[in-house]
Amino acid sequence: MKLRYILKSLWMPAALLAALGAVMGAWKLLHTAPPLEPLPSTAASPLYEAGDKTMTVYVKAVAAEDGKLVNQAATIRESKDRVNQMKQALLAYLDGPRTGRAQVPVPEGTALNEFYLTPTGSAVADLSLAQVERDKVGFYQEALFVRCLIDTLTGNFFEIKQVKILVDGQDQPTLFGHYALGTSEAAMPATVNGNSQF
């Protein structure tokens, strides 16, 4: 009789505790960083540590429906080094979705050799295009590719004033033969306001 009374009186607190535990578990599940995909082999050095929090960046993509430019959210790690955040954002763009409603205009096979930021705010993206089938990339896609790359970097990181694209460490007049890349960083100072390469 006494035991039954004790069980009866403990039922409510036990249920409350269980509910509280479930809520806390759900909260933790929602707020724990989702496992990130392993970084591509182009990342020469580790870009973040295991304990780094996640952050959202917006990758510029193209709406498949009407061709308009749209922002596509991507999760990266909040690395201590800001340049590593930029590099992750750039990798998120290069490895972005090629199908679906929002697609990145990145030709298949494009890879990042290196990325760095100069003290004057010029971001330099050194790309490798050796694996790209060049005869599949026309002027329109080439222009979109450059534009979205610039917008992804300048849109997420206020420190980036200009963007320069190199191919295998070299300054090239064009990526795939149509879109003409800019001359030098000093020559085209309009990147932030517009969409020129520099």
Add this chain to the structure above:
Amino acid sequence: MCADPSLEKASRLVKPAIRFELFFLLAITVSVPSWGVAKPVIVVDAAHGGSDPGVKAGSEVEKDWNLRFAQALGKALEDLGFEVVQIRKRDETIPLEKRAQTADTAQASAVLVIHADCEWTGNRGGPMIVLEPPNQSTESAEIPRWGVITPYQYRLSLKLGRDIAQSLGIGTELSNLSDSRGLAGEADSPTAKIFCLPHQSLRYLVPPAVVLTPLFLSHRPDVRKYSADAAVAEFAAKVARGVANYLQY
């Protein structure tokens, strides 16, 4: 009454000479206008060719389509009375510098570069017009390598592009993908068909010039439509009309 026989003889000799002179003057008056007014020269450049096929989509190869449109455009322009300089007349490799040299020395009133395009979704179709943004380079050492498009040249090319666009019925706004240099407030349409973007084929050109993209090889309806010669000829006639409007010819 002339009494002097020598004077009468002289008069008989002079009269036919005066008649001949009058006839000669009349002939010159009639023919000089056609000598003095030369036909405007339009350069048509079928991009790629030879070892450089351009873009490919399935069995469609850009260099072949470019040549086909360039030939149709040349004919349409000649029909309107223009003198046409075709940079590429057959399947051959011509370096970019040589193309630019030919266009720049032809004293052309306009240069039309034909480039079919291709993109990954297959949704986008032509036509599309590209013009070079004005160069704001302050580094003179770079100028010979990259060429210079002054704001004035840019305005002329923009007018040419807009007149062609109007003739094609595709609207005259600039796409918001356009380069913003010197274009404050102009480039604001996400669906426009005129693009102000740096293009390799335009960099070295001095006369007003545009790249014309009649079709996207990745867009099946475009390829189907322009498989018919009549459609190509119709497109060419509209472009030629746009050029004539630009030159008020």
